Amino acid sequence: MKSSLTLFSILMIFCNCQLKSQNKINKNSEKMSRQESAHPAVGKISYIAHVNALSPYELYLDDILIDFYYGNNISNTTELNPYLLGNGKHTLKIRFLPKEDSVDKMVSPKDIIFNETARWHIYFSKIVPNNDAPLGYSNEIDYAKSELKIQAPTKKVPFWEQAWEVDVKDLPYQVKGWSESQDLKKIDKDILQKEVVEYFSYLKDLLNEGKIDEFLKLCKKEDEELDIVTYTTPEDSKIDYQNNKEKMLKLCPGNMQPFDNYEMKIYGNGKLVTLVIANGKYKNWNALMSKTPKGRITTWGAILYKPKGSKTFEIIRK
Secondary structure (H helix, E strand, C coil): CCCHHHHHHHCCCCCCCCCCCCCCCCHHHHHHHHHHHHCCCCCCCEEEEEEEECCCEEEEECCEEEEEECCCCEEEEEECHHHCCCCEEEEEEEEECCCCCCCCCCECHHHHECCCCCECEEEEEEECECCCCCCCECCCCCHHHHECCCCCCCCCECCEEEEEEEEECCCCCCCCCCCCECCHHHCCHHHHHHHHHHHHHHHHHHHHCCCHHHHHHHCHHHHHHHHHHCCCCHHHHHHHHHHHHHHHHHHCCCCECCCCCEEEEEEHHHCEEEEEECCCCCCCCECCEEECCCCCEEECCCEEECECCCCCCEEEEC
């Protein structure tokens, strides 16, 4: 078996955020653009979480599900910037679940730490993105200081959670995101779910009818923020926008699926809400899905928030 650190180096995967259209750039973004014209690497900082897991897991950042895997044995890296509104203290949490072949459907201590060289590893690290570098980033990573230590349970448990407070301090941006959202937990759950399903149905109908431009207009604020946090240039943003529009025109019209196996999830400590597939092969995939006659399944995603003083939802992430 290759070491976890080797896997970490080889399997660095970067979030390729999509559906971007940047018409307005805030002062921080303008400053970064001026810096990058002279020094391409200046101002570009990304934070990542890397997980080596022997069993299923769910990864949360500030109470937002950002990564999950329900099979056995995976090594994956998730870029955190799309969910980091700015610098400060943030909470990273992992929830380990029973292995697929577990007879009693319990998490065993030895599943977490079999010995000191065969164990789950989690890393939180800062990188300098560089598409021209072989690994996609140009800095060196201090693996020893990047590892988040895991404590195994003392006995079998249905699941095992552990959380860490991580310090994010070098981002060159601050975005509003969902920071000014209403507290959705204060809304009656049945009423909230009815509103969310109605909004998702509206989005599904737009895509099913081929009204892609109308759908993309609803993603404008999200896309502008994603351009900032992922350091996407206006030129690349236009290319991404057009490519994804063409993809949606090809896959969505007439192919959107009904919401017949969904669950409402409230994330972000009450500030975000979405619909996900409740169970089965596509568990926790966003419920806004298309399926082509040839069987190609695509989830388009929509995480919603409701700005203070507003009666309607807005798309803020996918």
